[in-house]
Amino acid sequence: MKLSIRLLAAALPLLLAACVHKEAVKPQADYAVLLNEQRAREHLLAKTDHWVLQGKIGVSGEVNGKKDGGSGTLTWTQNGDNYEFVVRGPVGSKSFRLSVTPDGATLEGLDGGPLRSPDAESLVQSALGWRVPLRNLRAWVLGMRADSGPAELKFGADGLPVQLTQDGWNVNYPAWDTTRQPAVPSKVFADNPPYKVRLSVESWSFQ
Template sequence: MRRAWRWSIAALPLLLLVACAPRQLVRLPGNAAMLAQQQAREKQLAAVTHWTLRGRLGVSDGHHGGSGSLTWTQDGDRYAFELQGPALSGVDFRLVGGPDGATLNGVRGGPLHGPDAETLMQAALGWTVPLRDLRAWVLGLRADSGPASLRFGDNHLPSLLQQDGWTVDYRAWDSQRQPPLPTTIFASKPPYKVRLAVESWSIR
């Protein structure tokens, strides 16, 4: 199944993003004021359980990859992750679930069912992706899975987050929104790379 993955013209927007996005070189360890500001953001956003993110997603496992248009809806403990394009399975991809399990459509032999999203991704695509942690990281928060290391940019917002073996690089933020939310996120854990360009946030 993974042999079916192919880079295609759909990957060009993400390749251009990688090439053109200005790299944020500021990696401040964070003083008391920055850490207090981050803790306040985390406390405020921890109460936000209903949101929709739309953007472009690019993925690679070091050998194959692709990109597509992403819509991620979080409704409390339930989620819907929809990807249009060849980024993962070669066709449109939909992952939905919650506490009672997860269902994956858009893969050969699907729909597939499993106890959680991580198990399904591993079984269907061979990917080890911490989707539960990603729910926090995409908001610019530390996940509750274990220790995390933070570095800050000159905007006093997270620039680099390291947790669970992953490095999450925040390249751009929507600082007009309060609290601010990330708009360009690069995450990596060799051999995996994920690139997300957020086009819109809807917080309810």
């Protein structure tokens, strides 16, 4: 009996090591499969350039060393390379319309407007104090990597991205709408400290 216990005790570390080795190898193989599935999703969604997103947006950051931000309902209309953000904040807060084309951006609804700039991101930051990664957000909101440079992906148990890291931003996907094929995010949280962007999608309408 004592000999059996000793043999079991001696064999246990080897059995555990074998299990650990098996678990360490498996995710590597799975990651390659998941990455191929993500590429297939991105290939399909890259052709999707006419849609309307209804939801809520929250932005926070710092302006001149002080915390600042805002929130409201969002209607995002994408028409090819042109898009329009209509943000309606609570009473007393900022509401505006941002229209963007390849030729530049126009911001309406603020005092002293309309305001125009060749670059939408710098226009929003200078006028509102909001740092929003608009160039990449079109891809990120669909759960895709943007074409701006290298990106890292982490996947959840359902095979869909839970985190995307690109251009200094960490983009988290707490929830997806899997009733659509391919699936699209229903929550998108982007962080680049001290800046945060929170999107909660209530409805997608693809044309």
